[in-house]
Amino acid sequence: MLELQHVSYRVREDQEDLTIIDDLDLTVEDGKFLVVTGPNGGGKSTLARLIMGIRPVTGGKILLNGEDITHLSVTERARRGISFAFQQPVRFKGIRVIDLLRLAVGHPVSVAVACGYLSRVGLCAKDYIYREVNDSLSGGELKRIEIATVLARGTACSLFDEPEAGIDIWSFQNLIKVFESIRETSRGTVMIISHQERILSIADEIVVIDGGKVVRQGPRDEVLPEILGTSSAQNAACSRLEQEG
Amino acid sequence: MLDAIQRQLLEEIAGLHKVPEGAYNIRANGATDSRKTTAHIDIVSKTDKSGIDIRIQDGTRGESVHIPVVLSESGLSETVYNDFYIGRDCDVTIVAGCGISNCGKQDSEHDGVHRFFIGENSRVRYVEKHYGTGDGEGKRILNPVTEVYQEKNSYAELEMTQIKGVDSTVRTTVAELAEGAQLIVKEALMTHGSQKAASIYTVHLNGEGSRTDVVSRSVARGDSAQSFEAAVIGNTRCRGHAECDAIIMDRARVIAVPRLEANHVDAQLIHEAAIGKIAGEQLIKLMSLGLTEAEAEEQIISGFLR
Ligand SMILES: Nc1ncnc2c1ncn2[C@@H]1O[C@H](COP(=O)(O)OP(=O)(O)OP(=O)(O)O)[C@@H](O)[C@H]1O
Ligand SMILES: [Mg+2]
Numbered sequence: 001m002l003e004l005q006h007v008s009y010r011v012r013e014d015q016e017d018l019t020i021i022d023d024l025d026l027t028v029e030d031g032k033f034l035v036v037t038g039p040n041g042g043g044k045s046t047l048a049r050l051i052m053g054i055r056p057v058t059g060g061k062i063l064l065n066g067e068d069i070t071h072l073s074v075t076e077r078a079r080r081g082i083s084f085a086f087q088q089p090v091r092f093k094g095i096r097v098i099d100l101l102r103l104a105v106g107h108p109v110s111v112a113v114a115c116g117y118l119s120r121v122g123l124c125a126k127d128y129i130y131r132e133v134n135d136s137l138s139g140g141e142l143k144r145i146e147i148a149t150v151l152a153r154g155t156a157c158s159l160f161d162e163p164e165a166g167i168d169i170w171s172f173q174n175l176i177k178v179f180e181s182i183r184e185t186s187r188g189t190v191m192i193i194s195h196q197e198r199i200l201s202i203a204d205e206i207v208v209i210d211g212g213k214v215v216r217q218g219p220r221d222e223v224l225p226e227i228l229g230t231s232s233a234q235n236a237a238c239s240r241l242e243q244e245g
Numbered sequence: 246m247l248d249a250i251q252r253q254l255l256e257e258i259a260g261l262h263k264v265p266e267g268a269y270n271i272r273a274n275g276a277t278d279s280r281k282t283t284a285h286i287d288i289v290s291k292t293d294k295s296g297i298d299i300r301i302q303d304g305t306r307g308e309s310v311h312i313p314v315v316l317s318e319s320g321l322s323e324t325v326y327n328d329f330y331i332g333r334d335c336d337v338t339i340v341a342g343c344g345i346s347n348c349g350k351q352d353s354e355h356d357g358v359h360r361f362f363i364g365e366n367s368r369v370r371y372v373e374k375h376y377g378t379g380d381g382e383g384k385r386i387l388n389p390v391t392e393v394y395q396e397k398n399s400y401a402e403l404e405m406t407q408i409k410g411v412d413s414t415v416r417t418t419v420a421e422l423a424e425g426a427q428l429i430v431k432e433a434l435m436t437h438g439s440q441k442a443a444s445i446y447t448v449h450l451n452g453e454g455s456r457t458d459v460v461s462r463s464v465a466r467g468d469s470a471q472s473f474e475a476a477v478i479g480n481t482r483c484r485g486h487a488e489c490d491a492i493i494m495d496r497a498r499v500i501a502v503p504r505l506e507a508n509h510v511d512a513q514l515i516h517e518a519a520i521g522k523i524a525g526e527q528l529i530k531l532m533s534l535g536l537t538e539a540e541a542e543e544q545i546i547s548g549f550l551r
Contacts, residue, residue, distance in 0.1 A: 054529055074532040083533065090530040093490070094462075094548030103544065104534045132548075149534065 001065055002028040002051070002157055002189055008059035009043075009050055009212075020046050022212035023060070028205075030156075033183045034191045035203035035220075037227070043212040044193045045087050048159045051191075052084040053077045064157065081188070083153045087161035089146035092133045097145055100133055104152035117148040120178055122171045139166040147178070156188030164196050176202060200224055247273055247315070254315040254344030258374045265340075269311040270297055272325070274318045286310055286337075296326035296358075299339075303332035303364065311340045314357065319349020319383045324356040333364040333396075342374040345385040345411070354386040361392065363399040363426075371403045377410030384412040391418040395426040397452065402429040407442070408550065409435065415443045422483075424452030432461040433550040436469035436497070446475040450483035450512065459487040464546050465497035476504035479512025489518040492549060 009021035021043050028034050036044050049055045051062060053074040062070045069077055092100070101114040115125030121144040131137065133145060143166050150158050167175055176198060182190055183202075192199060200206060206223040208216040216223055247255065251273050259265070264279070268286040271278040282288050285305040289298050299310055312327060331337065347353045363369055377385035393401055407414060420428050428448060436442050448457045457477060465471045477485035489501040503516035523545050531541035
């Protein structure tokens, strides 16, 4: 179980205090498939970075299975079972796909096993396994390799930041299957940040984040119709504009 | 017979556990330890100076020559001249390298001057690895000079690696390419401590349609200093590309000096140079897979220098 208690993230920029995550509370039960959505700039990616430990919280606590992990490093959180697929995956000169997958698994697995992860994200394994994770990969290819590294880790808590971005519509259906199979196999927690209705529609629970706060959380069947019916994401952005203006 | 230290050096520089296949000449502490020639590859000692002539007959294909050098005595200093005469229509691999183990107080130095005369239509892959070890105060110094003369439509690929333990190195490479010839250079270099390394490349593209691609990847750590100078000179219709990509760490210094010289309107020459520290997000990505920061750094560096 992942719990965020009064989590805040404030930065100082141009002599101004910005509150990016604002006293946020969130609990994700084991075995839950949670989709986080909300307007651009609402704080979703920042929240994922706080959970992974890439940024330090400036207030509040993060608990994983009851253990306070607020002050643990990225490495320690990873070893306790948190994985994170970046919104913008990192490229490496010289590190090959197979190397990255082996690092993700944590021990030297066979090429066949590594290829299995690639196949699951819809990449023809033999074409990619020995390629470098460098500029020569397209955005969509890189994104799928990023997802494969999280699959390869198989941890209890997996975070995906806009996994669908840049992935073509034919593969999108398979990606949905991947997430469905994660839900079936993992008794852990899966948190996906997404703007896609089709991903929202397979969630157990939907969380809407806006202005660094949870503005709505509930079962998919309750929250999804509200979002679609009122196009709330759009409205939220407009209402903010109105407030600012 | 090689002793244990020399055998270990040999393994580091040439991946050799036992005597290599094909032709070879193993040099240990300033003298030839062993040699083997084949029906197509002859090796003879020079009479006027220290070194060997390697003669590869026309049409020799799929054969290799190993010419490793190991130094395990402190205070040894030598300059060795090795000339490779490669006939026409050959396809050969040449593995060279020098390993120095210096546990003494005096400096040990090996300066190898390698000249390659590559005949028409021949392909040569040259692999050179330099390695130093030993905990003595004496420095381990290597100053290799490589000269490559390529005839029409020949192809040469030079892979030069120096990852560890060499205190001071100046590597000088000069090439002259005739019509349709192609030269690929891949250099991987790492310096640490107070080491100094300089690489100087000069490639003359003399023949129509000749091409070169010189790529250096380096990592400078500790208080080490590196400099990379690449000059590509296009004298006719040709293509040249030189690239220096360096990771800088700690208090190291890196200098990259590009020089392109076009003496013909159809000479297409490009130079790229980038120096920077390891990107923070690369470290974070690997840490999010469970690696410590130091482990992440090692993975990034070893991949980069692959
Ligand atoms: N270190 C920082 N300094 C200043 N502003 C920041 C910092 N980190 C995040 N922000 C701002 O906080 C807001 C939230 O950013 P975040 O990337 O979390 O949004 P998001 O919900 O993921 O948006 P999107 O849907 O576009 O991916 C943005 O306005 C961003 O510019
Ligand atoms: Mg985001």
